[in-house]
Amino acid sequence: MSRTSLFQRFVENRHGGTGPFLALALIPLMGFTGAAIDYARANATKVAIQAALDSTGLMLSKSANTLTPAELTASANSLFMAQFNRPEAHNVTLTHEFTAPQQGSFALKLTGTATVPTRFASLIGTSELTVSATSEILWGIKRLNLALALDNTGSMSSSGKMAALKTAAHNLLDTLQAAAKKPDDVKVSIIPFATDVNVGTIYKDEPWIDWEQWENVNGVCSNSSYKTKTSCQSAGRVWTTASRDTWNGCVWDRDQNFDVQNTAANGGQATRFRANQATNCPASILPLTNDWGALHAKVDAMIPTGNTNVTIGMAWAWQTLSPVVPMNAPSPEPDLDKVIVLLTDGENTQNRFTTSRTSIDARTAKVCENAKADNVKVYTVRVISGNATLLRNCATKPDWFYDVQNAAQLNAVFSAIAQNLANLRIAK
Incomplete structure (x- = not known):
């Protein structure tokens, strides 16, 4: 059999041989598929950081302008950690920047950062994901x-x-x-x-109330056939206006x-x-x-x-x-x-x-x-x-x-x- 025929048969062969290639392909495939799960976990951690930052900032806004820098740092960390509860988050850090842009106006910027170890993305070389969020609280005294x-x-x-x-x-x-x-x-x-x-x-009894129309329909005519002051008096009858004490306020x-x-x-x-x-x-x-x-x-x-x-x-x-x-x-x-x-x-x-x-x-x-x-x-x-x-x-x-x-x-x-x-x- 010629070399050309052997090569031709090798190229055209459809039996066996694919299993090893599939096994090799599964490793990155699983890595990329699992990475989606890791990224979802990291995103959930970021959302939790954002919520904790917003809550911390709103609580600190009540007193931030009366605290020393050391007191503000301690209070910020204490409040943030009380709000943030994600066991999978490592290396959690919080930084803050407090400023007074103008008279009677204040701004507090909080930034939270954490790392989330991966479970699947490590197969493609990523052992952890870093996430961060920022919240800025603005308030004044108007x-x-x-x-x-x-x-x-x-x-x-x-x-x-x-x-x-x-x-x-x-x-x-x-x-x-x-x-x-x-x-x-x-x-x-x-x-x-x-x-x-x-x-x-x-x-x-206030002069800014206009009673003309109210008194035209609230009262009694000496002839009950007439229901308004205008019609009653036009007929030569006597109209007795209701007491303003009966007014309902509308x-x-x-x-x-x-x-x-x-x-x-x-x-x-x-x-x-x-x-x-x-x-x-x-x-x-x-x-x-x-x-x-x-x-x-x-x-x-x-x-x-x-x-x-x-x-x-x-x-x-x-x-x-x-x-x-x-x-x-x-x-x-x-x-x-x-x-x-x-x-x-x-x-x-x-x-x-x-x-x-x-x-x-x-x-x-x-x-x-x-x-x-x-x-x-x-x-x-x-x-x-x-x-x-x-x-x-x-x-x-x-x-x-x-x-x-x-x-x-x-x-x-x-x-x-x-x-x-x-x-x-x-x-x-």
Whole structure:
């Protein structure tokens, strides 16, 4: 047999001989496949480092500017190791950098590093993986006036929304109370809204309430066939107006365009707030206060009722932050932030003028625009349903709009807002 024939047969042979090659190929194949597991373990360790860093930074922010460098190092290490629990991590180190970029402003940068021994990647020459993460906490000492405009309409009774809102609001108040260094550093107002806003019957004698329309429909005619003051008197009958003590505290939209402005309510009838004996009157508002007990009690008092008028909720939130009649809030100052958190779970359905959603949306958009032009910062929260575009545009920044698809997410959303409001944020 010629050499050419032997070679030809060797090349064409398909029997045996592949096993050894496969065995040799399995080693790197197993190494690369197992490396994916090692990298997943390393990534889990990195995530754990990041979470521990964020938590440590937030806790240290309360006292970092009062600690000596040695105290800060000891406290940082103690807090970090208490949060970080990954037995597979070796050579864990923590470094920090504390600075004061400007007067009353602070920054704490934390970096954590660790190595994770490999189980499979060592087959391809990698015996360990190094992971690291960084967290930077920024905070300051600005004072805060916050208005919570909270949808209290009937739809909030579904899907656990009201219960979740109350839990989230309580936690937000706790966070802000803890952030206040002095009693007046943080003040909060709460504005439950439906079609109307309930300002409270304590204001029944105030000149900024317009009673004309209320008195036209609340009373008794000497001829019971007539139901309004106008029709009664036009028929020559006697109208006996109801006592203002029977008013339930609700007001509705001011005359346009005062309905979307924070103009003082003492400039004539059009600027006043119209009393309205709303059938579905929400819980009364609570003006700016640092009485945390009263704030928590107001949250507990909220009950879902009525239709949706986001405009009036936003307008009254702005009023509670404005240094004019009726709320007479503190005047703007460089170290004072004025903020509104607006939450709703539905489309606009009714205001004093119309039931046209498009028309009411236009008023909502306008009051948002005007408030932001007045240097009020606006966060918006949509719970399951509502006009997402309207609310996104109402927020000061796109990422200050939160689209919540499940009521259970509200607590996390309010927690994030609370940390930001406390002038404390994580910059990664």
